[in-house]
Amino acid sequence: MTRRLILVFITCLLVMRTELHAALDRPKLQIINGTPQVVDVFWINEKGERVPNGSVPPGKHTIISTTLGHRFAIVGREDQKESLVTAEVRVQAFRVGGLPAFYTQQASAGGFPVVASARVNPYALKEAVYIIDMMLSKRPDVRAAMVKSGARLSILAHNEFTCDQPEWAWLADEPVEGHEGIPTRDFRDARARGMGGSLTDPYCSCAEENLLACEGDPYSTENILIHELAHNIHLRGMSNVDATFDPRVKACYDTAMKAGLWKGKYASVNHHEYFAEGVQSWFDNNRENDHDHNHVNTRAELLDYDPGLAALCREVFGDTVLKYTKPQTRLTGHLEGYDPKQAPKFVWPPHLKKARELIRAKARARSDAATKAHETKNLVGWTLHISPKTDPAALNKALPLLQAQLEEIMRVVPAQAVIELQKVPLWINPEYPKVPPRAEYHPGAGWLKDNGRDPAMAKGVEFTNVRTFEAETRRMPNFALHELAHAFHDRVLGFEHPQIEAAYQKAKSAGLYDRLQRQDSEGRKRLERAYAMTNAKEYFAECSEAFFTKNDFYPFTQDELQKHDPEMFELLTKLWGTSKAKVVSALAEKNAAKAAATLPNILLILADDLGYGDVRCYNADAKVPTPNIDRLAGDGMRFTDAHSPATVCTPSRYSLMTGQMAFRVPNGGTVFTGAGGPSLIAPGKLTLPGMLKQQGYATAAFGKWHVGLTFRDVEGKPIHAGGLEAIRRIDFSRRIEGGPLDHGFDRFFGTACCPTTDWLYAFIDGDRIPTPPTSPLDRSTLPKHPYANDCRQGLIAPDFPMEEVDLVFLKKSREFIAQHARTSPKQPFFLYHATQAVHLPSFAAPEFQGKSKAGPHGDFIAEFDHIIGELMRELDQHGLADNTLVILSSDNGPEMASVVHMRTDHAHDGAKPWRGIKRDAWEGGHRVPFIVRWPGKVKVGTTSDQTLCLTDILATVAAITGTELPHDAAEDSFNLLPALEGTATAPIRPYLLTQAFAGQRTLSIRRGNWKYIAHRGSGGNNYDKGELKPFALPDTDPEAPAQLYDLATDPGETTNLYSKKPEIVKELQALLEQSKATGRSRP
The missing domain is CATH 3.40.390 (Collagenase (Catalytic Domain))
Known part of the structure; x- marks a missing residue:
């Protein structure tokens, strides 16, 4: 018997709601039988079984209430004289004109439709048209074939997902083999941010965040439209223009697989993906080497690796160089007026993030199995x-x-x-x-x-x-x-x-x-x-x-x-x-013998938020005894005019490490949290530990880093953000980049940011986190008091003791000193010990709670003093004290909550006698304790009024070790060795720079006793309301745009002389601008 095609007409009658996202209520499938035969209609269930759903006599029609995505088979009766070919249809949503109501925006790429919902940025449509025109510029015949076949591109908004689009809604009910542990819709929505269509589905799609390179784009190293449109070009264009094309792609694919090419990569899945992956490389736009893709990212690499696939790409697209670049590099023409800074951020919802992690694990398993x-x-x-x-x-x-x-x-x-x-x-x-x-x-x-x-x-x-x-x-x-x-x-x-x-x-x-x-x-x-x-x-x-x-x-x-x-x-x-000073290699070996014979060990202790008035040897009225710090000062030199370079953590620590003011580098006013980064220290930049390592020192750091680093997610993409979502994205099996080991330290154990504050409560050992965080921080288990209000609700590792972090750091430093004395007694060491104390929350270890009689923050100060004593005892125990230079200081002034409540509850003023606190440009924000002990070199029990900054440590240590500083390093560092040796007869620094909370916008400069603050107000805290309002001082020059103080007669910075001393203002303004323009203060 002859076989005839069923002639049926199928329409979709839809009842629409009126919301922006027109959801569909029970679409109706109309089947009109235009044949002389009776046809049976079957619904195809999720198992692929045919369920009878009525029949349609010749010339009649039927209407079936159904659901988007459901499939039906229309089959001729077996008892009829002629056997009819089975037809299969899928219910899809169309309105008059063939376009779903979901779409409210349209554009045309030479007749090829581009559509999107109202949520999509119109520039995404313009960018899509640009890419389509770029790819099809040599093939008007292919474009025409695609248009004729009903193909089009739809663009997902950054907050829409695959099954939200009417063309793909049916996928939500389509079973997925091999991913049974993931809900079907979650799999479809998390699997990709674009679809390529097929021989039966003429539509392709991509996503707004990828087209416009928005933050959080999960495919930021490639362009998904190029990949998905390649499918459409293959299946709806070339296959209609040239019937041999698809078989030739398949033959080329088979040859490549036989030769072992693309092993375990996405191009090996089938010949459709093989071609699309090749097209991406043809346009120099494939991603980095990962489980989905190998090294073939460019046209040149494709020509070398798989010449057959390259020849197919050349046949379709021609040999003209058509290299795709991200939109931020070409904000003209169709992108004129687009502001990338206003672009939304893409974020996977939690349920899809979980599904995606499972999908990526499968991809890795596929790749690993293939190799x-x-x-x-x-x-x-x-x-x-x-x-x-x-x-x-x-x-x-x-x-x-x-x-x-x-x-x-x-x-x-x-x-x-x-x-x-x-x-x-x-x-x-x-x-x-x-x-x-x-x-x-x-x-x-x-x-x-x-x-x-x-x-x-x-x-x-x-x-x-x-x-x-x-x-x-x-x-x-x-x-x-x-x-x-x-x-x-x-x-x-x-x-x-x-x-x-x-x-x-x-x-x-x-x-x-x-x-x-x-x-x-x-x-x-x-x-x-x-x-x-x-x-x-x-x-x-x-x-x-x-x-x-x-x-x-x-x-x-x-x-x-x-x-x-x-x-x-x-x-x-x-x-x-790199730089000459950064390279260590053989120079370290060459200098090791010299170092052992002549150079001191160096112990640098940096407190966190320890105020000038928190220590008895600086403030006789301090309510917390600090006997160990006082003893250290009595054994050495106490500086009374020492300053942190900034009034907050990150920039001060950057400047300490590099001898350069942080406002001179990108993001130099940033305070990192969580997985914040990247490192403020540029690759190759001379650092204090790097310089000492070059001179033969063993270098180690224990405690808080807080200068920025780079974590990566499971796809190898960098994470440079605070917040819980950023922490959840971290792939803890990967090396942490840009941390202490990359900037001169041989050994590191500590935390990325503030240990008990910033989202990631876990220890870094070297350049990895051996025990990753596994559960949310339960703040209900933590102490409750006015100094305990600073814990962000992040993730915590099972081995992270919130109340004993500093004791862990102390243990690591003591172990390092002991081991070094035992195994490398002839090699000098540099040990950087950066405490959590006394940064809020004030979580003193149990043995210190109640010890100070000055509340929880007083107990924390007492614990810090104990740590100083233990480190000194460790040096004594191993006979190292006489040849160890010890420096103790703080990264900025005291925190607001600690100052306010300690003043009120315990008559203790951590900023005394200065105005201002942490974040402020006034002295209390940056004048800090600075104590140096160096037996035989620094005279005991002495005091110095030399003006200094933490940046000066680098140049001073360079002088001690005989290191010549290159011009492109330590730009704001001055040698204090004459002051330490008691030979300085004049000020060492020509002037002092500081930066407050807002970095470049809140700079100050001081020459002699004249201090110019280049802005109004504190530059940090708000004294107009809240707990600080009682401590606000009258504005003595309300019309002045900036501030000028004479610290000789007004150390409390109470009287603004800006309008009364215009000549001094002018001089200091010019000096500040000169320093900014030259990029340095050191000659």
Whole structure:
């Protein structure tokens, strides 16, 4: 019998509500039978079973009440003379004209419809049109075929999800195989922020936040429209223009899979995704190396890796360079008037975030399963793939050596460069027949395929030398750096980098490397032509080894490289993003012996919010005894005119570490919370610990960091925000970037921000959080008193003791001192101990509660004093006190709540005798205790009135260690050594800068006793209302735009002389502007 197509007409009669999001009530499916046969109608349930739903005689029709997304089969009767083909329909929402009422905005890309709801920013439609026109500029025939087939693009608003759109509402009821643990709708909504359509669904979609690059975009490293439109071009365009296209894509896909390409990546799912992923790379717009995608992010990489797929892309899109860039880079034309700062933030709702995490876990499992020929593990931040065929005994010896090399790289290479290097996958394989064992970087897939190796290793480093690893390490102490330098050259700088090529040719012409010493694994040396002269690539890698660690050819070390090839030394300084003072490597080794013989240990203790008047040796009326601090002052020198560079935490700590005022750098007025960052310290910036490390010091930090760092989420995207949602996004298996270990410290144990205040209640050990937070902070279990109102309701780790954090830090510092004395007695150390005390909440440990008789905050001050005593006793116990320089200070003045309540309840004034408190520009906000003990160098029981700032510690320590400061470092740091030695006869500082709560907008400058505050009011706290109103002073010059005080006659800053001393105002204004313009106060 012949087979005939059923001729039916199907319409959807909808009852609409009138809200913006037109929800649909019981749509009605009308089936008109235009055939001479009786047809049966079946509803297809979730199991795929057909459930009878009536029949339609010839020439008749029926109307069925149904639900969006439901499917029906229309089948000819088996007993009829002619067997009819089964037709299947899906209920979708359309109104007159074919467009759902959900959409209220329309645009056209050369006839291709772009639609969106009223929630979507109109600029998103304009951007979509721009991208569609860009992609289809060479193919009007393909665009016409897509339009003719009914295709269109719909844009999701940042707060809409897949099943909200009428075209995809049916997916909410469509079963999902392999993800049974996730509710169906949650899976569909969390799975993606765009759809590509199919042979039966002509529609594609993308999301507003991705088109306009809004904050929180989960696909920020790529453009989803390019991917989803590629599906539509494939299935609705090219397949209609050229019937052979889809089979050819499938054949190309099969060839690629057989060759092992795209193993475990999203491109391997099917030939549709294979093409769409290739299109993204063709437009230089694929994401970073992750479980969904490999290294093939650009057109050049696609041409090298999969020439067949590249040829298909060229056929469709042509060879014109059409590189997509984010909209923020081109705010003209169709984007003129768009303000990215006003864009909304995308946030996954909690239920979808959970679903997405499960989906991403499946993706990782898929990727890992596909590469099961190798065991995958994380080695100090690098992804390591280990072949099971590798000799286990040799592997066990090699892995610790490889880890040591990688850890050295993390210490000596600038943090931003390390981030790039950690993107390079590492592979360990057995030796190949007739090929010497080696380590080698593979820049492309072509050579790998030609030589029968796995093309997945492209852009990675392969080690086949595990058997000879130990001997190779003796010859080349860090050959991993050599290969990773190749990767940096290729992936970051580009192998055709003109400056590297020019430096190589110049060195070659000059014969610099024609006959030099080479050292073998036994330490024997001989003269030969350096390997660096092989080509520009090896020149860069060999010199990078010497620059950071030690090479097997002369120049072996950084200082030798600087003397032998100064031009390449300067170029490496620039290209690696470092500075001469930052590089440690061999310089630290060279200086270690000298340091042990002549340099002191340094213990720097930084209190948090400890006021000038909180300590008895500064305020005889202080109600809390501080015997240990007083004893320290009696054993050394007490400074009475010492200042924090800022009146809040983060900028003061930045300035302490770098010797530079924080207002001079981006975000320099920021106070980080939670996962705040990135680090204010730029990669390569000279730091106090980095400088000391260069001089041979062991460096350690315990306590509060609070200068910013970078956490990453499960997709590797950086998190730089406070708040509970940011903490929930952290992937705690990843290395923390930009923290103390990246800025000169060998050892760190502490917290990201304020330990008992800021969202993330967990300890960082090194560059990871070994015990992540697992539950919300239960504030009902914490003490209740006026000094306990500052705990944000974040997440807490099970090992984080809210009332004993400082005792944990104390234990770590004592252990460090003891271990160092035991294992490295000849090496000097720098220990930075940054306490939680006495920052609110005032949670003293149980043994100190009630001890001070001055309330909970008094107890906290008493605990801090105890910590000072314990650290001094630890030094004494190990015989280190006589050769240890101890510095104690605070990051700013006392906190408002502590001052107000301590004044009222206990007659204790933490800011006495100054006006102002933490955040304020007045003296109480930044004049702090500063005590120095250095037996044999600093005269005991002395007092100094030298004006100083915490920034001065760096230059002072540089003078003590004999370090010459480069011009681009410690810009606001002055050498106080003459004051410490008692030889200073004049002021050391020409003037003093401070910044209040609002950073650049609240600066002050002081020269001598004249202090100019470049704004009105406190610059921080509000004295017009609330608890501070009783402490407000009259405004003595209400018309003045700024303030001027003579601290010699008015230390309390009570009388504004701005209008009476215009000549002094003018001088100080000019000096402040000059300092801002030159970027420094140090000559």
